[in-house]
Amino acid sequence: MSVSTLQTSLVDRSAPAPVRPVRRAGTRARYALTVLAFLLPSAIPLTLFVLGPMIAAAWVSLNEWNLIAPMRFVGLENFATLLSDPTTGEVFLHTVFYIVGYLPLVYLGGLALALALNTALKGRSFLRGVYFLPVVTSWIVVALVWRWLLNPSNGIVNSALAAVGIEGPGWWTDPLWAMPSIIIASAWKDLGFVMVILLAGLQAIDPDLYDAAKMDGAGWWRRLFSVTLPLLSPSTFFVLVISLINGFQVFDQVYAMTGGGPNGASEVVVQRIYDLTFRYGQAGEAAALSWMLFIVILAVTLVQVRGQRRWVNYG
């Protein structure tokens, strides 16, 4: 490339310059100040209360610390302690049990409701509102209400079961039924959320596709599996990602419904983090466990994002 062509290309590139106002040093500084003025109100709290603590947690996880005495550096000992403690596996297992029970319930229930409400049903916006109501209720209220509904001695569920001659289980007082009780309450709260996401996905599907499938003689089930579900896959993907992230962080309803009991039968990871910090004064171990949880969540999310190409159809 000769000097002259280089010059022309430079000139050519700068050709549209007159459209943009030439910025002098003063106006550039003013622009930078404007950007800062718009960004700092959010950047400062995010740095101070999210990013900073995130890094600090990594440091705390390498120390032994009871929140009062000075920290003592112990390297990866906290991680080693956690990994060799069999109850660590148990709290992860309980968390996975929660997710495995909860996810099919809210997804299949939400899908059925979304399909039903996506028809010309009468009063459907009112019905949608009713199904959505538990979503705006706090986890604590949900937990208390279900503790009462599922009360083994005089709760309405067991009273109703007794009326038809069935002896109800001990629900949250029974190690075997504690987690299922939490799952039922959680599914009740989140069903409407999943329904609304899927309903929005359904409404984005082109109705012509259904007409075409009908002309080809496809029945209801065939249309569901060949048209609806593939085209709903982005919404399904979103529900899956969000539910898994939230599922691994499950805490409020466990705390208020069983406190992790009876006898640790429903203790989940976050409950353990909370107890390690504020009951046993093991902040280092708690920080290590929170980082382990974060890495698990990150890994699960990345696997999903990677795997989405195989089954998510962005039309």
Place this chain on the structure above:
Amino acid sequence: MGRRRLGWIALHVIVVLGAIAMFFPFLWTIITSISPGVGLTVTPALFPENPSLEAYARLFAERPFGRVILNSLGLAIATTLVQLVTSSTAAYAFSRLPFRGRGAVFAVYLATMMIPLQVLIVPLFVELKTFGLLNTYLGALLPTFASAFGIFLLRQAINQVPRELDEAATLDGAGHFRIFWTIVLPNIRPALATLTVFAFMGSWNSFLWPLVVLRKPELQTLPIALAGLQGQYTTEWDIIMAGSVVSILPMLALYIFAQKYVIQGVASSGIK
């Protein structure tokens, strides 16, 4: 034709029965709260014979529930106002103010959505302890000041505002602050309404952080006071349910008032 009609009716019946089942826990909560004397063995009647508001009276007399409601309300309003400011300004920058590295900064903002609060609990607790902010309202508020979700939501909305409007205003000599205030904000009112409801709801229902930072009874918020009711009134379900009703009502009112924006907000978050 007859079969289709039958299926149509069956669908209505199933969906309506489902809705009744979904609503029943709320109904049962209300019924229990007005049936005094529900103890260890009594199951309230579906139609209470002697309904009374005694449980509510006791709730406010024996526990600082008035104060607790004010705490929750004040924190929720403050969180909402602050998030409206921090989210709309950041969203404006990410939509309208190009600068080097903007994409990377936005990615970091979004990544903070994925960090679970639990990971931050220990260092946050220590940080606020160092600043002497434990057991203060400010300490409860600070970590909620910026919301990545809110910024994302409002950026989507601002991207929809036609840029010709800005350009016209620029020609009239308006700077970015004027454009932000007089053109962008009025044009994203529905998104602002959505964020208002979500920020309020998030604060009203939040549990773990207030539990950690507000340890004094007079500073407690509703969810924590409710969890505490269980300890004090183990089997007095009428009082526990009265507390639940009190905590649901304001959220319910806001929801009925702004249902459209709540559902829009949830629905739009799933499409992207």
